Amino acid sequence: MDNTDQYLLNFKGYNFDLPVVDVDFLENLEDFEIRDDDVFIVTYPKSGTIWAQQILSLIYFEGHRSRTEIVKTIDRVPFLEYNIHKMDFLERPSPRLFCTHLPYYLVPKGLKSKKAKIIYIYRNPKDVLTSYFHFSNLILAMQATNNMEEFLEKFLDGKVVGSLWFDHIRNWYKYRHDFNILFMMYEEMKMDLRSSVLKISHFLEKELSEEDLEAVVKQATFTNMKSDPKANYNDILRNEVGTRNDGHFMRKGDAQGFMRVKVFRVPLIPWPVH
C-alpha cells in the first residue's frame, strides 16, 4: 500500500480517494458478502455514477418517483468504498443498491456467482477528462491542478482516483463473462434516455408501467436532476466533502467528445478510388 500521497491511496495497484476512503473496509472487501439480489453500478469516475444512482432510486422506490420521500440518492445507492455516511451495509434491507469505481479485480468475490447484477456505465474519455479536471479542482478531497495540460498528464499516467481510464473499461469488458453485467454508454443514455431506462429496468427485472417510466425519465434528465437536492450532490459537496469554488457536481453533462468521434469516423468508410 502506497500512502505517501495526500490525496491518493494506492491499494493493490489501484488509486482510491484517500480523504474519503475507509482503508479497513478495503482490507476485507474481497470477502464482503454479496446477496443474490444486490445491484451494483460500476463506473470510472465522472462517467455518470450519480445519474445512475438517480435512475435506480427512481426505479426501485415509489416514494422517490412520487417525491413523497426525501432521501438522497447517495443514501439509496451508497458508494461501496466511499461510505461517507458510515452506513451498516450488513443491516440494509434487500435488494441492496450500491455504486462503486472498483476495478474488476478488487470487487467482492461473491459477484462472480453471477447472481447479483452489475450495470457498468462508460463515457467517452474526452468528456471524462474535462469533467474530471473541473471536479478535481472543485472538491477538497482531490488534488487541484493549474490547467488542463497538467491534469491531462496525470490522467494519462493514471495518477488520479480510479487510475487509468483505459485499464478500467478494458478489463471490465474483458472479464465481463465472469459477471452478470449490463454495459451502458453515457452518450446513448443522453441520446435516448427513455430506451436506456427501459433497458436498465428490463435487466433489473423491474418492469415499469408507462406512467412510472415517464416519471423516471422526467426526473432523470440533466435539467431536473440539477435542481433536485436529493440528486444533485450540492449539499454533500458543500457541507460534507468540502469545495474550493462555487462549481457543481453536475456541471454540463455534455457528450461533446462523442460527437467529434463520430465526425472523425466518416473518412474511415472505404474511400472511392478513381
Ligand SMILES: Nc1ncnc2c1ncn2[C@@H]1O[C@H](COP(=O)(O)O)[C@@H](OP(=O)(O)O)[C@H]1O
Ligand atoms: N442526468 C444527467 N444527464 C447527463 N449527465 C449527467 C446527469 N447526471 C449527472 N451527469 C453528469 O455526470 C458527470 C458526473 O459523473 P459521476 O457521477 O460519475 O461523477 C457530470 O458531468 P460533467 O462534469 O461533464 O457535467 C454530470 O453533470
Ligand SMILES: CCc1ccc(OS(=O)(=O)O)cc1
Ligand atoms: C461520496 C463522496 C464522493 C467522493 C469522491 C467522489 O469522486 S469520484 O467519483 O471518485 O471522482 C465522489 C463522491
